[in-house]
Amino acid sequence: MTNKRAVTLIELVVVVTILAIFASIVSGIYVNYHLRTKASAEKSICIEKRKQIQYAEELFVEDLGNHSENLQNLVNGGYLTDIPGCPSGGVYAWMPHDEGDPLYQTQVVCSVHGTINPPTEAEVKQEKEKGKEKHKK
Numbered sequence: 001m002t003n004k005r006a007v008t009l010i011e012l013v014v015v016v017t018i019l020a021i022f023a024s025i026v027s028g029i030y031v032n033y034h035l036r037t038k039a040s041a042e043k044s045i046c047i048e049k050r051k052q053i054q055y056a057e058e059l060f061v062e063d064l065g066n067h068s069e070n071l072q073n074l075v076n077g078g079y080l081t082d083i084p085g086c087p088s089g090g091v092y093a094w095m096p097h098d099e100g101d102p103l104y105q106t107q108v109v110c111s112v113h114g115t116i117n118p119p120t121e122a123e124v125k126q127e128k129e130k131g132k133e134k135h136k137k
């Protein structure tokens with residue numbers, strides 16, 4: 001019975017190699033996706049933390065009538081419980097309010113994620129219209 005074919009070692013090696021290549025491609029895609037998702041989540045958390053700092057600064061201005069010189073003043077004044085940190089290990093820099101430019105707000109810049117994107121003109125307009133609607137009621 002010479003017609004019966006057995007699996008040769010070479011065929012086995014070819015199949016195993018194809019499976020290994022396929023597995024490495026799939027795991028590469030998964031790792032890439034996982035890292036991008038993690039980076040995106042960390043950026044969202046970082047932006048949220050910096051928005052909290054900016055909100056604390058707005059309260060500081062409302063209460064004291066002047067801008068805070070640094071983050072520590074917000075903690076000392078009880079506007080923040082502590083100085084938050086970036087989840088990606090970025091360092092926050094305090095970019096104080098510019099008296100010469102009334103439109104420039106104090107910003108907290110992250111060394112990893114940069115600035116928070118300022119609101120677009122459309123967003124500002126929308127906020128103003130919301131305010132007017134509230135005023136009418």
Ligand SMILES: [Zn+2]
Binds near residue numbers: 086087114
């Ligand atoms: Zn950050």
